[in-house]
Amino acid sequence: MTDYLKLAEEVGEIARAAGAEILKIYDTEDFGVEMKSDDSPLTKADKAANAVIEAGLKKLAFQAPIVSEEGTKEEMSYATRSQLTRFWLVDPLDGTKEFIKRNGDFTVNIALIESGKPVLGVVFTPVTDELFYSAAGKGAFEVLSPGAKPSRIFAAAFTMKDVNLKVVASRSHLNEETQNFIDRFDRPELVQRGSSLKIMELARGNAHVYPRLAPTMEWDTGAAHAILLEAGGKMVDDTTGKELRYNKEILRNNHFIAYGEVREELLAC
Structure with a gap:
């Protein structure tokens, strides 16, 4: 049986690697901004982070299909997704508008969905290096810097x-x-x-x-x-x-x- 908390920690490292790619572009003058069909922006950073995440998830011992905001049309089709009992749900750069504004309020998001419910979650903030993760029944945690001890977090x-x-x-x-x-x-x-x-x-x-x-x-x-x-x-x-x-x-x-x-x-x- 898969230890989802350990898996969340592994996925957290993938999110960190994606965040490092995002920051490489964040520190340049050319974000390569394009507009998608829904008028939302897409940058080089979205694409670079997505490539890192998909490659990282495919190397894990635990395997599940990937549904990403920046994935292909085939991966996103309902004909495919409706047959899945579990899959990775990815937003490689959540807050692209905030990224373009350079205010730091953007994240890398990776979730595991099972039977319509999110059972594992990873959120990484590249600018502040804060990592949040959870696994169903095991709690939610934050890591404020690389190498720091995870701390349990609770809603008020x-x-x-x-x-x-x-x-x-x-x-x-x-x-x-x-x-x-x-x-x-x-x-x-x-x-x-x-x-x-x-x-x-x-x-x-x-x-x-x-x-x-x-x-x-x-x-x-x-x-x-x-x-x-x-x-x-x-x-x-x-x-x-x-x-x-x-x-x-x-x-x-x-x-x-x-x-x-x-x-x-x-x-x-």
């Missing part, structure tokens, strides 16, 4: 009626619907981050709620979702009211709300 416990809750918002996507959601709280404090770092703020207990009432894709959330679950949080599909699911025919997420350890039972105490 709270109720939705608490004052001064920290609500995470995107640096690039703060729409009217999101602002209306934030306005429901009693004197909320806004925490602005980019990429999957928004969800990491919940997982490490630095924030409480993240409303994502705008489009995302499954590869944007899979790795961070796995980590948040193991830290004690959840990500609720705003359409179904249930935990976000993966490997749908269309790889676009419904709007969702991510929470730390929300404890509504405390309101009855």
Whole structure:
């Protein structure tokens, strides 16, 4: 039987290697920016990181198909994916807009999806060298620098009626619907981050709620979702009211709300 926690640590090293390739391009003047069919940007760094990740995953003793944002059309087809019970879900550079802005808020995301659920997650932040990882039933961890000892992380416990809750918002996507959601709280404090770092703020207990009432894709959330679950949080599909699911025919997420350890039972105490 595969030790998923050990596997997550191995995948973390692959993410670090991809991050090193990203930084090589980050430190140049030519990002090689292209626009994809959905008008989202693609850079040399996205492609370089994807090549490193796919090569690294294929060298592991544990093998599963790879579904990547920058993969081929054939790899992304539902005819193929619908037959899979498990697969790697990869976003080689999450937060490409933040990368282009040079604000550091971009990540490497690698998740293992099994039967529609994220069971292993790795999120690496190249600029700060912070690594987050998790395995189902084994906890969520952060490593603040190479060689440092992993530390267990936990989401913050709270109720939705608490004052001064920290609500995470995107640096690039703060729409009217999101602002209306934030306005429901009693004197909320806004925490602005980019990429999957928004969800990491919940997982490490630095924030409480993240409303994502705008489009995302499954590869944007899979790795961070796995980590948040193991830290004690959840990500609720705003359409179904249930935990976000993966490997749908269309790889676009419904709007969702991510929470730390929300404890509504405390309101009855």
